Amino acid sequence: MKLFLLTLGFGFVSASIYALLSVGLSLQFGVTNFVNFAYGAYLGVGMLLTYTFSATFGLPFWLSMVLATIGTGLVSMFISEYVLGPFVKRKKSLFYMLIVTFGLSLILDNILQIFYGVGFNEYPIGQSTPITIGPFSFTGNQLLIIAIAGVVMIGVHLLLSRSRLGKAMRAMSDNSDLARASGIDTNMVTRWTWFISGSLAGLGGIVLALNIVSFQTTSGDALLFVIFAAVILGGIGQTYGAMLGALIIGLVTEVSTVFISSAYKQDIAFLVLVIMLLVRPQGLIPAKGKA
């Protein structure tokens, strides 16, 4: 029981990381209607920019995180403007959009590898001693991760429910032609969406690195299908569904380590993905006109 509760605690940490990542992927999918296979590489960008800012330039860690998060958002926006955008404008079929993002993942990964090599890196911050809260036990970093995710989720909720941008994003998710016809500047919304999606990917990559402590350029790619699993579980393109999916995947993968070797915990996410696709491919919260 004690072990179970302990893993449950880790489950919340993982769920927090996945929540940032799956909301970022899901927002972008909802608005642009194609899956970004380069998303895993965006994690690496955030993760490693933080390393450069903090370890190489010696900036305070919190500042490095902020800069890297914004930086990844900008990279994402830049790629959308100058690489993906032109393909979208030419009305390339879905097939080709997917292949293009897939090709991008190879390019980005290898650019990162040129700069950072294939070895493992660590952030120049100490590991705090675990703090016990009730039956759970967390490191300071893990508490930070949960806090960041909590704040960001509330932020995303406010963005979608209160701001004009968020409402426009939702309108585009529901029906982009209709949104355009009703006077929404879809180019602008798309641009912002890519920025937000990239920032969330970057931030997710950073907290992932905080959690696994040593990381390499491809650490994000290995997680990509876990994010897909969370997104599909929740209902592809559904932001709140993505949060729910992340929570479930996070808890299930961590709690599974009570029963099986932790080396296979991500394979559990694959299992959830498969079951979901077979039983309820539209996800827990199906989106209109998607899937």
Add this chain to the structure above:
Amino acid sequence: MSNVLEVNDVHVAFGGLKAIDGCSFTVEKGTITALIGPNGAGKSTMVGSIAGAVSISSGSITFDGNNISSLPTYKRAQEGLIRTYQISREFGGMSVLENLLVVRLGQSGESLINAVFRPKKSKAETNELVAEANDILNTFGLYRLRNEYASNLSGGQKRLLELSRAVMAKPKMLLLDEPMAGVTPALIEILGEHLLELNRSTGMSMLLVEHNLEVVDKICSRVVVMAVGKRLAEGTLGELRQNRDVVEAYLGGEVHERVGG
């Protein structure tokens, strides 16, 4: 006479929007029945639900005596129910001729073994289909373009391809969703004659969604009027012109201009 198609209290909703809201009508075997109604009435949705592309939330659809409501799309087509699309959906990367060849069911070369190891038999069969397809293409004025990529056709030509392809499938019943939209008036008349001729010579039943009432008047024996997801009225066009509801909802001034005169 029996009905080839019976639509019984069908409901379809897209999210909160009730696109079809309890609609019933029948099509008699061997007839061409028109389905008319203002924009957004739910005609295309109806065609989609009959063909299986749109799932209905309640009600039933009976084709040729069998309840097909829960059959998957391809099985309905195998029963002989073939539809066309309001917006042409050609196989763009294939030639016009191939667009027709692909739709015929039961070709021996569709099994892997025959396809790879018994190409002779399959080729002989294909040659016969080519001749048949060329006849159809000739009828619909696309013969000269048979080796063109379908994506290179003009909008009007794509409409003709849409029709020819459906005819090539040798259906028992055709669901035609505005087949004449975007076709010149002169050609509309000829196409109408072809449909009538097809109906008379093969007994193929048709449900024709059409805005052009002249065509409806010429080739359809009965007309079903839909509005806001419901069947508003049913009868001959002549009867419907006397129907106040119909005139108000749909026929309006247009009829008096175009048909009424």
Add this chain to the structure above:
Amino acid sequence: MSVILGYVATILVTFFTYNIFTLGLNIQFGYAGILNFTVITFMAMGAYFYAVFVMPPANASNQVFYILGLHWPWPLASIAGVVASGALGYLIGLIALKRLRSDYLAIVTLATGTLLYGLSGDNNKLFDGWAGLFAVNQPFQSVANNNPNTFSWIFVVISGLVMLAVWWFANQLYSSPLGRSMRAIREDQDVVDAFGKNTFKVRMLAMVIGSTIVGIGGVLTIQYIGALSPAGWTTGETFVVWAALLVGGRGNNIGAMLGSLLVAVVFNEGTRYIPQVASNPNLVPDLRNIIIGSLVILSIWFRPQGVLPEKKAKFFELPLKDKYAQTFGGSKADQDLVVEV
């Protein structure tokens, strides 16, 4: 001299096996529009299963572990390898080919690839972990041991013949009604569905055939080299196959062949001997991957149909009977009567 002969043989075998991979992907993507983002996993599947069927039981005292170890004769083990990769294709198809958007299939292939890659590396009981399998029994083992060059040339002939067989098969399929259904599904699956074809079955066939063919290439690869570890089937390798297909011309088997020649042989081999940069030993391979990735993207931008576009189908036709030539249609109607909309 013999070094050069050996090298030429290796290049030819590389070309033939990559061409087999590309033909397999062409049937999946070029014919049926199936996005397989983990082509190389099927290669590994074929290779590993050939190996564990052909090798004797694992010898724990050498610290080498793997499943099975049945010590079958190589022709039977080859079949086992090919069946295994076909079966993987079937399983993926079961999960993702039913009424789902094409992104889902792409996600499932990628997820499966990541999963199997991690599993085969981390779990050293399956295929000996990251160390991989080596000293795998080869066909004509004694020739391989005593006379490597002769073996290489024997293998050039074998892989060449297999490639030709696959090529013939792919062409037969392409021009058949089944191939036509696959291409129609690539163009618009819903419409094919609406015309009464079981599109799930047809796509599944394309998926399994393609996976099987890639598996054949995998069996040949490990038979020739005698070893395979996870480092030999990274995601980058999948891109080589995609780049070959897209550059050569999807849907065109000669294009696929040309693409494998240009990408897998000329580009890959041509850059293999660029000296390492001492300060950054990964620079050259990284740049190579960047170029491969760019090749994929740029070919979609500039020439999506590839160097050799898909050929238009030709049919044996009798002239239309004279009676039609005079009636409506014939040669004039389509010009005169149809308007643009």
